[in-house]
Amino acid sequence: MKKLRLGIVGTGGICNNKHLPSLAKAADQVEVVALCDLIEEKAKATAKRHGLTEAKIYTDYKEMLADKSIDIIHVCTPNAAHCQITVDAFEAGKHVLCEKPMAATSSDAKKMIDAWKKSGKKFTVGYQNRYRPDVQVLKKSCEAGELGEVYYAEANAIRRKAVPTWGVFPDKSQQGGGPLIDIGTHALDITLWCMNNYDVDSVSGQVFYKLGHLPEAAQGNTYGPWDTDNFEVEDSAMGFIKMKDGSLINLRASWALNYMDAREASTTLCGTLAGAEIKHGGSYAQSELYFNHTRHGKMMSEKLDGEALVDYFEGVNEAPGVVEARQWINAILTDTEPCVKPEEAFRVTQILEAIYKASETNSTVKL
Numbered sequence: 001m002k003k004l005r006l007g008i009v010g011t012g013g014i015c016n017n018k019h020l021p022s023l024a025k026a027a028d029q030v031e032v033v034a035l036c037d038l039i040e041e042k043a044k045a046t047a048k049r050h051g052l053t054e055a056k057i058y059t060d061y062k063e064m065l066a067d068k069s070i071d072i073i074h075v076c077t078p079n080a081a082h083c084q085i086t087v088d089a090f091e092a093g094k095h096v097l098c099e100k101p102m103a104a105t106s107s108d109a110k111k112m113i114d115a116w117k118k119s120g121k122k123f124t125v126g127y128q129n130r131y132r133p134d135v136q137v138l139k140k141s142c143e144a145g146e147l148g149e150v151y152y153a154e155a156n157a158i159r160r161k162a163v164p165t166w167g168v169f170p171d172k173s174q175q176g177g178g179p180l181i182d183i184g185t186h187a188l189d190i191t192l193w194c195m196n197n198y199d200v201d202s203v204s205g206q207v208f209y210k211l212g213h214l215p216e217a218a219q220g221n222t223y224g225p226w227d228t229d230n231f232e233v234e235d236s237a238m239g240f241i242k243m244k245d246g247s248l249i250n251l252r253a254s255w256a257l258n259y260m261d262a263r264e265a266s267t268t269l270c271g272t273l274a275g276a277e278i279k280h281g282g283s284y285a286q287s288e289l290y291f292n293h294t295r296h297g298k299m300m301s302e303k304l305d306g307e308a309l310v311d312y313f314e315g316v317n318e319a320p321g322v323v324e325a326r327q328w329i330n331a332i333l334t335d336t337e338p339c340v341k342p343e344e345a346f347r348v349t350q351i352l353e354a355i356y357k358a359s360e361t362n363s364t365v366k367l
Contacts, residue, residue, distance in 0.1 A: 135278065289303065
């Protein structure tokens with residue numbers, strides 16, 4: 001079988017730590033043949049690190065898109081650049097996986113949706129947390145109706161003090177925002193997906209700029225001191241998302257917040273028959289999934305067990321990025337829908353933008 005040929009635009013951390021290691025696990029189906037970065041040395045270093053000795057190196061992504069032999073483009077750039085690269089890739093006849101969030105603004109995301117629909121190609125967004133075993137179990141439980149009607153949820157992406165000190169994360173012009181758009185997007189995605197409810201009525205929220213300019217001695221940051229002079233984005237944000245059926249999602253996101261119970265890409269679902277809660281990242285060394293329900297007139301809880309591993313042998317669960325890569329490549333090869341649908345990612349971007357707007361205007365935003 002002929003391998004699909006793939007090019008990556010942006011050779012930063014997400015390219016090196018997620019995409020290339022994951023794609024290597026699908027090497028029987030796909031070959032990375034091109035890397036593009038504005039800084040040529042970065043792209044060359046990435047190629048060397050991952051043994052991509054034959055990969056072509058570009059500094060202009062449009063030159064990469066001109067290569068008709070490339071089937072797929074992965075967009076791994078800062079958020080503000082997602083739109084134009086994705087639109088150009090579709091116009092060049094490529095399938096596209098764009099890293100999360102889809103775009104920095106909903107208007108950019110709409111342009112990407114329109115270009116995708118015209119292209120006839122496949123499109124997905126990098127929400128790899130859907131493929132974690134705990135999230136998969138919760139999704140199946142929701143699909144089976146075991147929670148009943150889910151009418152209240154919490155989407156949690158709370159870091160106590162873990163501000164990223166690399167890349168362009170604090171640069172609002174390139175990222176569009178801080179923790180809300182960076183990690184809040186993952187928590188919101190898995191919550192909406194498990195609820196299977198994207199019919200939003202209104203959004204309200206508050207964005208905080210409280211800790212970004214703390215002196216170094218008061219920071220205590222996991223990744224070392226952040227640059228207070230260039231910290232342009234929020235340090236935390238909270239949003240309330242009211243759905244058309246009356247259900248409510250409480251979204252919480254922070255890079256820095258004096259809050260003990262840190263967790264990321266986590267969700268709590270409260271239904272009429274049962275509830276469920278995922279605790280992942282931050283304060284939790286391993287993902288934890290709990291169900292709470294009633295049995296024989298008494299409150300009960302149960303916990304998802306981890307794998308019982310044997311020395312020198314791995315378990316059956318692959319890393320979420322690997323599962324994402326495999327299902328994405330298979331969707332192209334079998335002409336089926338990828339797990340993360342563009343319309344779902346578009347709704348996430350709309351909601352995040354509405355929280356920023358609601359805070360700025362001190363109002364409730366209707367979608």
